[in-house]
Amino acid sequence: MYTEIPEEIIDQVRKENDIVEVVQEYVQLKKQGRNYFGLCPFHEENSPSFSVTKEKQIFHCFGCGKGGNVITFLMEIETFTFIDAIQFLAERAEISIPKTRAKQSSMSEENQLLLSAYDWLTKFYHHILKYAEDGNAGRSYFEQRGITESTMNEFQLGFSSLNSDFTYKFLSQKGFHHQLLVKSGLLSPRGNNDFVDPFRGRVLFPIRNHLGRTVGFGARAMQGEEPKYLNSPEHALFRKGSILYNFDMAKNHIRKSQEVILFEGYMDVLAAHQAGIKNVVATLGTALTEHQARLLKRYVNTVIVCYDADDAGIHASYEAAQLLKKIGCDVKVAHVKENMDPDEYINAYGGAQFTQKVIEESNTYFTFLMNYRKKDYNFSIDSEKLAYINEMVELIAPIESSIEREYYVKEIADEFNLSREIVQNDVLQHRKKLNQYSKGNSSGNSHTNKNRYYHYNKQENILPAYRNAEKHLLAHMLKYPYILEKVQQKLGVDFNIDEHKIILTHLYALYEEKNEIDISELIGKLNDDTLKRIVTEIAITPTNNAISEQEINDYIQTIKREATDHTYLRTLKQKQKQEKNPILAAKIGLEIINIEKQLKR
Numbered sequence: 001m002y003t004e005i006p007e008e009i010i011d012q013v014r015k016e017n018d019i020v021e022v023v024q025e026y027v028q029l030k031k032q033g034r035n036y037f038g039l040c041p042f043h044e045e046n047s048p049s050f051s052v053t054k055e056k057q058i059f060h061c062f063g064c065g066k067g068g069n070v071i072t073f074l075m076e077i078e079t080f081t082f083i084d085a086i087q088f089l090a091e092r093a094e095i096s097i098p099k100t101r102a103k104q105s106s107m108s109e110e111n112q113l114l115l116s117a118y119d120w121l122t123k124f125y126h127h128i129l130k131y132a133e134d135g136n137a138g139r140s141y142f143e144q145r146g147i148t149e150s151t152m153n154e155f156q157l158g159f160s161s162l163n164s165d166f167t168y169k170f171l172s173q174k175g176f177h178h179q180l181l182v183k184s185g186l187l188s189p190r191g192n193n194d195f196v197d198p199f200r201g202r203v204l205f206p207i208r209n210h211l212g213r214t215v216g217f218g219a220r221a222m223q224g225e226e227p228k229y230l231n232s233p234e235h236a237l238f239r240k241g242s243i244l245y246n247f248d249m250a251k252n253h254i255r256k257s258q259e260v261i262l263f264e265g266y267m268d269v270l271a272a273h274q275a276g277i278k279n280v281v282a283t284l285g286t287a288l289t290e291h292q293a294r295l296l297k298r299y300v301n302t303v304i305v306c307y308d309a310d311d312a313g314i315h316a317s318y319e320a321a322q323l324l325k326k327i328g329c330d331v332k333v334a335h336v337k338e339n340m341d342p343d344e345y346i347n348a349y350g351g352a353q354f355t356q357k358v359i360e361e362s363n364t365y366f367t368f369l370m371n372y373r374k375k376d377y378n379f380s381i382d383s384e385k386l387a388y389i390n391e392m393v394e395l396i397a398p399i400e401s402s403i404e405r406e407y408y409v410k411e412i413a414d415e416f417n418l419s420r421e422i423v424q425n426d427v428l429q430h431r432k433k434l435n436q437y438s439k440g441n442s443s444g445n446s447h448t449n450k451n452r453y454y455h456y457n458k459q460e461n462i463l464p465a466y467r468n469a470e471k472h473l474l475a476h477m478l479k480y481p482y483i484l485e486k487v488q489q490k491l492g493v494d495f496n497i498d499e500h501k502i503i504l505t506h507l508y509a510l511y512e513e514k515n516e517i518d519i520s521e522l523i524g525k526l527n528d529d530t531l532k533r534i535v536t537e538i539a540i541t542p543t544n545n546a547i548s549e550q551e552i553n554d555y556i557q558t559i560k561r562e563a564t565d566h567t568y569l570r571t572l573k574q575k576q577k578q579e580k581n582p583i584l585a586a587k588i589g590l591e592i593i594n595i596e597k598q599l600k601r
């Protein structure tokens with residue numbers, strides 16, 4: 001169907017890559033009963049409706065309906081072709097695939113060339129930094145900022161020679177066409193058929209995508225040139241708003257430590273990483289985007305924003321914290337003392353003190369907000385003071401936890417020498433108003449996962465009986481071979497819904513071949529997204545393992561009845577058309593209406 005890769009290898013690849021482990025590289029999962037739940041990476045949501053089942057090796061999202069096996073998951077999330085996904089998983093499980101078969105890739109030839117150019121250039125710049133005389137300036141810059149040799153290697157830091165056509169010559173020798181290089185920002189045109197390296201004379205931070213491939217560079221000036229930081233321009237593989245610096249190396253640490261530290265600068269990441277703090281990422285010189293925020297949220301709940309301590313840094317912290325809070329993260333804001341940048345602080349005091357004095361002493365989101373908002377008020381004027389207190393009351397009121405509310409009430413009361421009761425009263429008044437408002441306007445964030453799930457089941461309940469019967473029967477057939485065999489005997493593929501018929505055909509074939517039911521493999525056989533979705537949706541439906549013979553028979557009867565009624569209906573309609581006697585035709589018409597009514601039930 002898809003490929004020339006032998007079935008056995010595809011099978012092996014599927015079996016040796018546990019779907020829970022693979023998905024966990026993208027989504028933070030929590031075990032609930034037999035399934036794992038997390039935030040769906042395919043649609044935006046604030047409460048988890050994305051589930052993964054270990055025993056069936058499938059995933060399914062109750063929110064957007066996406067579902068499939070480990071291969072489908074990678075195809076979706078990485079926009080891989082089938083071949084790409086197999087290759088990626090084979091590599092992951094250390095299974096070798098015959099080389100000749102591994103050629104086709106989803107990536108356009110141009111993008112593959114681009115990746116290759118970035119690869120070469122990363123090595124080239126790194127080599128200059130480490131070994132060339134031209135690289136001395138870069139090397140001593142990093143050394144001065146406390147970066148060790150092994151960090152330089154790990155992050156493949158580089159330097160671009162001042163010699164302006166060095167890079168062009170190198171890339172041409174490697175066979176890259178200058179058109180591609182200009183388009184992707186690796187070269188700038190200068191006059192007729194002449195090109196220069198836009199990064200010349202700068203130290204370079206390769207920016208890797210989440211798979212660890214360099215897709216861009218961050219370049220820092222050394223002699224006060226403007227701009228201080230210059231990034232590669234965006235191109236097909238490099239979107240600044242969706243990549244976080246060091247995310248590929250940090251993600252496992254983020255998952256383990258259950259929190260992530262978000263920096264503004266590459267140097268902060270390097271310093272922290274070098275000091276043994278590895279759950280660290282940075283934005284790429286731009287404000288945090290919602291895309292980046294959601295990427296973090298899929299991995300972790302707690303985000304510690306740790307930006308520079310100057311005004312610009314504090315303002316940027318505020319923006320980032322607001323955004324993270326909006327999408328449901330637990331946000332903390334670190335304050336680096338003595339007006340230092342994080343990397344300066346780490347260099348001065350070391351990683352342990354940074355963890356204890358900066359990270360562990362981070363402000364809660366609200367405490368940060370309380371301080372941040374002060375700048376807009378002049379506390380020597382009473383009315384301004386009151387306005388500030390009012391603003392705080394409005395901010396405290398919506399907080400759900402009463403302990404948390406109490407805590408902030410105390411802070412405000414103490415700071416302005418008010419009685420706690422008075423502040424508390426104001427907060428409660430405000431809460432009342434909010435409640436009234438939200439009752440009249442229920443479009444708030446009340447859609448919990450539970451609601452959605454019930455909603456999903458409710459919808460199922462109003463489906464016609466035969467459809468329910470087919471779904472339930474299929475769900476049981478996917479789990480219990482004896483039910484599968486029974487249905488095969490009694491009904492064959494005579495379900496009423498076309499999609500179910502196709503699924504049954506594949507299911508029977510697979511069962512005959514392997515004598516077991518492997519849902520993940522079944523999904524692999526279906527080459528239609530709708531079908532895949534239906535199978536995962538059905539497979540994830542809870543089944544009753546104590547289902548009685550009677551119930552199964554009832555389902556079978558419902559399905560048969562529907563089939564017979566439909567056939568009967570067709571005959572009646574035919575008859576009605578041919579009937580010349582108007583009274584008889586009307587009689588048949590009535591019967592048709594009656595049957596249709598019943599079928600709709």
Ligand SMILES: [Zn+2]
Binds near residue numbers: 041042043064065
């Ligand atoms: Zn979804």
